[in-house]
Amino acid sequence: MEHAEAELVGRAAAGDADALAEVVRLLRDPMYRLALRMTGNVADAEDAAQEILLRVLGHLDTWRGEAKLSTWAYRIGVNYLLNLRRASPQEAVGLSLDDFAGGLRDGLAEEEYRGPEAAVLTREVRLTCSQAMLQCLSREERVAFVLGDVFELGSADAAWILDISPAAYRKRLERAKSRLGRFLNATCGVANPAAWCRCSRRVDAAIAAGRIDPRRPVLAAHPASAAERQMAHLHDAAAVLRAHPDYTLPEARRAAIARILHSNRFPLLDR
Template sequence: MSEEEELVARAVDGDKTALAEVVHQLQDPLYRLALRMVWRPADAEDATQEILIRVITRLATWRAEAKLLTWAYRVGVNYLLNLRRQTPQEAHGVSLDDFREGLADGLATADYTGPEARLLAEEVRLSCSQALLQCLERGERVAFVLGEVFELPSPDAAWILDTTPAAYRKRLERARQRIRAFMESTCGLVNPEAFCRCARRVDKAVAVGRINPKRPAFATHPVNGRTVAEAAEQMYKLHGAAGVLRAHPDYAAPQARTDAILALLRSGRFPMLE
């Protein structure tokens, strides 16, 4: 029996320490998945809580046919693809063309030089790449996130999506092509001749409420691993559309929400853990 199988067996048998360790191992990766799919941190926190509860209450069904995290991704993807709540882009049917037009509207002629200029330009970049993903339909979005952002092997991603590797690769390639075309025509980080620059979007993003200069959602988000600066450095080395969208820090699930999840799991409401 592997260490992972032993840990799960102990958690299923009611070992609270093992249960906490399972949650600890899964919470941040599942939060990052949810954040890429639903855009806003508060919505990602809610989704992560629901996913973790589903994972834990089904833990006894895990048969090590895949790694625990891969299996948890499968549970999470199923939940996120069927989530009734829509992101603003989904609710308004915002296409990539619509998004490009929105970025062109109000673009300043010079870089923002006000307070916290670098921080707010990073916030624009991170928020923009989050919003961009929401312009893909959910099936393409999750394929792109698994393959290009998380860099999972095709067999693993196909298993998570319960499809064949060939079908998955076809879906991923469609998403790649759409993202690549958008970024090449729009994003100055990918193509120096493209029109959009993060530092020239700050004023407009603040004016329309896309970013909050007093409380940046992404640039100051707690991390567990790679920081904003380290992710940005990697982006400049990688270049390309995938590099820009991959270059987010290793966001951490809020500790308060994690504690709440553990409290729920220990509350006696879940038969497996009584």
């Protein structure tokens, strides 16, 4: 596998169009899933994933096999996302998990939503809420949690991606897990059946606030490469986030990247 990966990257770095396309195929969805968890927004994640992929392709000739291609690409992606100027709404106002919990309680209806597409909209609320919850962490805590407990990378690889020591990474991850765990255990009825919040009782408020569009659910209808994962341990914060489907980069953005690769504006193909 390592030899095949090295051979593929070598051909891509030399400007082989088929090899470049294969590298894109291998990395586009993982980079998109990383961007989506970090930005919390589909449109921003599409933009970020495209930029990350182009940066990866533009630096392929610097890859020396010091890590797997995907791990190396994550490092480029994480660096880009940690320095992204655009902030999510939660980041922009400095929303804490306590503030977020207060907003959830204020918008909680007495009864479950029973309107049209109740199951789809309840799922949309859950997926949107868990994305927003991540945005209440600092970017450093968020990426540590996403790499370790959502994408399940080992501490050595995650630390290499973040360019910190494994001990520092584990400390950062534990801080993020502790904060999310306390929030979910106290608040989320998915993670803890004894907690007070229920997705089905948040639908009306989410629609009224414009957080979800009942005519066009975003995450519940998002293209995915696999069925939604089951949550075996609902008390585990990571299980709630891992329960998202394996989202795939939307076809329109895939086509846009392909057009860039086959245009005269991409330098690798001019060699």
